[in-house]
Amino acid sequence: MAGFISIPDVAHYWLTNGRVPLCFLAESVGLEPIAALQAFPHQEELVAVDIEVQAGAIARILPAGQAAVAACPAVNLNQGLIWPCFVDMHTHLDKGHTWPRCPNPDGTFIGALETVRQDHSNWQPDDLYQRMEFGLKCSYAHGTQAIRTHLDSFGPLGATNFTVFDHLRRQWQDRLTLQAVCLVSLDYFLTPEGESLAQLVAEFGGILGGVAYMNEDIVAQLDRVFMLAKRYGLDLDFHTDESLNPDDITLRYVAEAALRHDFQGAITCGHCCSLSVQSAETVEKTLSLVKAANIGIVSLPMCNLYLQDRQRNRTPRYRGVTILHEIHHQGIRVALSSDNCRDPFYAYGDHDGLDVFKQSVRIGHLDRPFDHWPLSLTSRPAELMGLTGVGTLVPGSSANLICFKARSLNELVARAQCDRVVLRQGQSIDTTLPDYSELDAWVF
Numbered sequence: 555m556a557g558f559i560s561i562p563d564v565a566h567y568w569l570t571n572g573r574v575p576l577c578f579l580a581e582s583v584g585l586e587p588i589a590a591l592q593a594f595p596h597q598e599e600l601v602a603v604d605i606e607v608q609a610g611a612i613a614r615i616l617p618a619g620q621a622a623v624a625a626c627p628a629v630n631l632n633q634g635l636i637w638p639c640f641v642d643m644h645t646h647l648d649k650g651h652t653w654p655r656c657p658n659p660d661g662t663f664i665g666a667l668e669t670v671r672q673d674h675s676n677w678q679p680d681d682l683y684q685r686m687e688f689g690l691k692c693s694y695a696h697g698t699q700a701i702r703t704h705l706d707s708f709g710p711l712g713a714t715n716f717t718v719f720d721h722l723r724r725q726w727q728d729r730l731t732l733q734a735v736c737l738v739s740l741d742y743f744l745t746p747e748g749e750s751l752a753q754l755v756a757e758f759g760g761i762l763g764g765v766a767y768m769n770e771d772i773v774a775q776l777d778r779v780f781m782l783a784k785r786y787g788l789d790l791d792f793h794t795d796e797s798l799n800p801d802d803i804t805l806r807y808v809a810e811a812a813l814r815h816d817f818q819g820a821i822t823c824g825h826c827c828s829l830s831v832q833s834a835e836t837v838e839k840t841l842s843l844v845k846a847a848n849i850g851i852v853s854l855p856m857c858n859l860y861l862q863d864r865q866r867n868r869t870p871r872y873r874g875v876t877i878l879h880e881i882h883h884q885g886i887r888v889a890l891s892s893d894n895c896r897d898p899f900y901a902y903g904d905h906d907g908l909d910v911f912k913q914s915v916r917i918g919h920l921d922r923p924f925d926h927w928p929l930s931l932t933s934r935p936a937e938l939m940g941l942t943g944v945g946t947l948v949p950g951s952s953a954n955l956i957c958f959k960a961r962s963l964n965e966l967v968a969r970a971q972c973d974r975v976v977l978r979q980g981q982s983i984d985t986t987l988p989d990y991s992e993l994d995a996w997v998f
């Protein structure tokens with residue numbers, strides 16, 4: 555679908571009469587929210603702005619009506635929203651779009667694990683390349699600028715997966731910032747192959763990671779992972795407590811390991827579903843350690859909604875999403891991300907940051923007010939990924955922006971926004987999505 559505005563093909567122009575969620579503006583002009591509100595025309599949580607784009611970057615952000623439009627072209631947004639491009643910090647591009655050939659038989663977590671394991675024999679380089687690239691095309695067209703993916707890395711699959719990923723990373727380097735995390739269960743690191751995997755990850759400039767499961771060796775497993783991360787200078791990204799078992803506290807074990815090792819790199823933990831079924835005392839103890847260890851949390855609401863509390867012929871009572879508000883109120887950075895896409899772990903999705911935001915708002919009551927939550931798909935994951943000047947509207951940063959026809963966060967969340975205009979370095983891109991038939995040769 556064509557965009558609702560057309561951007562002039564010039565290096566210098568203004569976007570006028572736009573609306574920006576206050577959290578973006580307070581951050582971009584370095585003001586406290588109250589001061590930002592006083593300086594700019596505003597209504598509820600939105601601020602009226604004119605944005606000057608010059609040489610691919612955001613040059614200035616002024617209160618609406620103050621643009622120097624006599625000097626260069628201007629595009630009137632008619633009160634439409636402007637967001638920074640999305641940052642999707644937890645995905646599984648290697649599993650993506652396998653659904654047609656390996657649907658989850660019963661929709662459960664165990665069903666997903668077993669189905670993917672059986673599908674691994676199909677993961678030849680060409681197959682991985684086509685499916686991963688399809689995911690990148692969707693992400694880019696929807697307005698994402700940076701992606702972190704986990705890559706299944708048991709045995710020889712690790713080298714295959716990282717090699718294909720690296721090829722795509724180079725081909726897409728002008729369009730998407732890509733990071734990769736190895737994915738194995740943590741017992742793998744107690745085998746000799748664990749060190750080889752850490753070496754492989756270091757060679758490809760990746761992040762060390764894995765799935766933490768409760769077991770009697772969890773402390774030894776984490777000690778080994780932290781030791782390898784230090785040895786090879788790697789950041790860490792774990793899957794923790796993706797269950798509704800209140801006894802699952804691997805997040806706490808990760809935090810304790812980080813403090814025990816005085817780890818200085820970045821640590822992210824994903825899922826943390828079991829926090830939602832634990833006592834206040836247990837939660838408090840874990841979150842205080844997470845805060846002390848400076849761990850960032852990434853929540854994957856759509857995948858959790860799909861897998862958690864699923865039993866045949868029974869309606870789910872618990873929806874699996876972690877305690878987003880409580881984590882934020884502890885002063886812990888919490889990001890939102892898409893996770894799996896059209897694979898046994900999540901049957902649906904389209905790599906669309908807006909879809910993640912909209913669903914998260916509804917699932918987690920991230921409205922009334924929306925407040926800081928738009929940062930969870932933009933600057934906050936960028937920070938956790940170590941990307942500077944990404945996902946913000948700070949003058950001087952690249953004009954990687956999404957313009958929506960929606961004039962309020964209510965209109966944004968209510969409709970699909972298929973006519974959004976995505977700007978990369980100030981120029982609008984083709985937002986046509988790839989056709990599913992591109993994958994017919996691979997997944998049927």
Ligand SMILES: [Zn+2]
Nearest residue numbers: 644704793893
């Ligand atoms: Zn995941």
